[in-house]
Amino acid sequence: MNNNQPIGLFDSGIGGTSIWKAIHELLPEENTIYLADSKNAPYGRKSKEEIIALSMKNTELLLEMNCKIIVVACNTATTNAIKELRAKYDVPFIGIEPAIKPAAHNSKTQTIGVLATKGTLSSELFNRTVEVYQDTKIIEQIGYGLVELIENGDIDSPEMDKLLSTYLTPMIEANIDYLVLGCSHFPYLIPKIKKILPNNIQIIDSGEAVARQTQHILKEKIGFNTSGNSSQIFYTNADPKVLSDILNNKYPVIEKDF
Ligand code: DGL
Numbered sequence: 101m102n103n104n105q106p107i108g109l110f111d112s113g114i115g116g117t118s119i120w121k122a123i124h125e126l127l128p129e130e131n132t133i134y135l136a137d138s139k140n141a142p143y144g145r146k147s148k149e150e151i152i153a154l155s156m157k158n159t160e161l162l163l164e165m166n167c168k169i170i171v172v173a174c175n176t177a178t179t180n181a182i183k184e185l186r187a188k189y190d191v192p193f194i195g196i197e198p199a200i201k202p203a204a205h206n207s208k209t210q211t212i213g214v215l216a217t218k219g220t221l222s223s224e225l226f227n228r229t230v231e232v233y234q235d236t237k238i239i240e241q242i243g244y245g246l247v248e249l250i251e252n253g254d255i256d257s258p259e260m261d262k263l264l265s266t267y268l269t270p271m272i273e274a275n276i277d278y279l280v281l282g283c284s285h286f287p288y289l290i291p292k293i294k295k296i297l298p299n300n301i302q303i304i305d306s307g308e309a310v311a312r313q314t315q316h317i318l319k320e321k322i323g324f325n326t327s328g329n330s331s332q333i334f335y336t337n338a339d340p341k342v343l344s345d346i347l348n349n350k351y352p353v354i355e356k357d358f
Contacts, residue, residue, distance in 0.1 A: 101168050101191075101322055102168065103168070103318075103322055103323025103324060103325060103326060104131070104325050104326065104327045105131070105166045105167060105168035106130070106131035106132055106133045106165070106166065106167050106168065106331075106333075107123065107127075107130050107131065107132045107133070107167065107168065107169055107170075107171060107314065107318075108132075108133050108135070108159075108162030108163075108165065108167030108169070108170045108171070109123070109132065109133070109134045109135070109170070109171040109172075109173045110134070110135040110136075110137060110155075110158035110159070110162065110170070110171075110172065110173060110174070110177070111134075111135075111136060111137065111173040111174040111177075111284055112137050112138070112140060112141040112142055112143040112144075112154075112174055112176065112177070112247070113136050113137065113138040113141035113142075113247070113250075113251045113285070113338075114136050114138065114250065114251060114285070114336075114342055114343045114346045115173075115174070115247065115250060115283065115284040115285025115286070115287075115288070116134065116136070116171075116173025116174055116284045117134065117136075117173075117334075117343070117346055117347060118173075118284050118285070118287040118288060118305070118307055119171060119173035119196060119284050119306075119307050119310050119311075120132060120134050120173065121307070122307030122308050122310060122311040123171065123310070123311045123314055124332065125311070126308075126311040126312070126314075126315055127311070127314065127315060127318070127324070128330070129324065129325050129330055130318075130324065130325050130330060131325055131330050131331050131332075131333075132331075132332050132333070133162060133165050133167060133333045133334075133335070134173075134332075134333070134334045134335065135158050135161060135162065135335050135336075135358070136334070136335065136336040136337070136338070136343050137154060137157075137158055137337060137358070138251055138336055138337060138338035138339070138342070138343070139337040139338045140154055140337075141247060141248075141251050141338075142176075142217065142247040142248060142251070143174060143176040143177060143217070143219055144176045144216075144217025144218050144219040144220065144242075144247060144283070145217075145218060145219070146219065148180045148181075148219075148223070151176060151177055151180040151181050151219060152180065152181040152184050154177070155172065155177045155180075155181040155184075155185055156181075156184075156185065156188065157358065158358075159185055159189055159191075161358050163189065163191060167191065168191070168322050169191060169192045169193075169194065169314065169317060169318065169322060170185075170189075170191055170192070170193050170194070171193075171194045171196075171310065171314060172185070172193060172194065172195045172196060173196060173284050173310075174196065174284055175196050175197060175198060175216060175217070175220045175282050175283050175284060175306075176216075176217045176219040176220050176223075176283070178195035178196050178197055178225075179195075179197060179219070179220045179223035179224075179225040179226050180219055180220075180223050180225075182195040182225075183225075192317055192321060192322070194310060194313050194314050194317065196284060196306050196310050197225065197226070197229065197282075197306065198214050198216055198220065198226065198229075198280045198281075198282030198306070199280050199282075199304045199305065199306050199309065200212070200214065200229050200230065200233060200238070200280060201229075201233075202304060203236075203278035203279075203280050203302075203304050204233040204235075204236040204238075204278075206278065206302075207236060207276075207277050207278050208277055209275045209276065209277045210235060210236050210237060211236070211237040211238075211239065211274055211275050211276045211277065212236055212237070212238055212239070212276050212277070212278040212279070212280060213238075213239045213240075213241065213268075213271035213274075213276040213278070213279045213280065214238060214239070214240050214241065214279075214280045214282050215241050215243050215267060215268075215279065215280070215281055215282060215283070215286060216240070216241075216242070216243065216280075216281075216282030216283050217242065217243065217247065217282075217283055218242045218244075220282050220283065221240050221242060221282075226282075237274070239270070239271050239274050239276060241267045241268075241270075241271065243263075243267060243283060243286065244263070245259075245263050246260070246263060246264075246283075246285065246286065246289065247283065247285050249263070250285045250288060250289075251285075251338075251342065252342070253341070253342045253345060255288055255289065255292070260289070260292065261292065264289065264292055264293060264296055265296055268293065268296050268297060269296075272296075272297065272298065272301070276301060277300060277301055277302065278301065278302050278303075278304060279293070279297065279301055279302070279303050279304070280304050280305075281303060281304065281305040281306075284305075284306075284307075286305065287305045287307060288346065290303060290305075332351050333354065334347065334351055334352070334353045334354065335353075335354050335355075335356045335358070336353055336354075336355060336356070337355070337356060337357055337358050340353040340354075340355050
């Protein structure tokens with residue numbers, strides 16, 4: 101493994117760019133390759149077997165592209181497939197899981213909310229984490245329809261406002277003081293979520309923690325890019341406009357069948 105090789109990231113679509121942004125901010129000298137598997141989104145409604153197969157397909161493409169580490173920038177893929185990925189491939193993997201731990205530790209009302217996909221909330225890995233925090237009431241909500249709207253470029257739509265209000269109102273009524281965003285698409289909804297939640301409810305996502313963990317593994321095991329050049333490459337297997345828009349049209353997006 102060469103320290104100048106790129107960091108590979110994949111997600112079921114454009115949402116994992118929220119993780120990419122956190123990594124790029126912390127490690128701007130690194131080369132990155134991002135795969136948006138938007139053609140197969142949402143992963144959240146698929147079976148564990150399907151999610152494993154798609155995650156392996158994405159991993160193999162990133163390995164062909166010589167990635168030195170793979171960031172699974174998707175909670176659904178991490179909670180359903182990371183064990184199988186680590187067993188099959190030699191490359192180090194960084195996963196992303198809903199940040200239950202900091203929310204449960206800091207909650208004063210001992211009540212927290214988690215908004216995630218069906219695939220994440222029904223996974224064994226997520227449920228094992230939840231069991232550790234028996235003293236905290238965890239209100240789980242599947243974000244039906246949210247990923248689809250984001251993938252269609254419909255963040256600012258009345259439909260989005262309606263769905264968010266339906267999902268968050270019961271959490272507010274239950275007196276949560278932390279809302280955990282358990283899907284890498286959802287940080288893009290934070291401005292909208294903030295309009296619905298009272299000020300005392302904190303929102304937590306996993307972007308910064310994943311970036312710090314990536315930095316740590318590079319430092320300890322692989323090394324940083326020292327070539328003096330870096331590139332940020334984005335591939336999508338669906339409409340490139342939506343991915344380009346979410347990146348504020350700052351990076352070229354390559355269409356590729358994978
Ligand atoms: N962005 C994804 C996650 O973090 C998955 C969304 C989906 O494809 O359902 O779970």
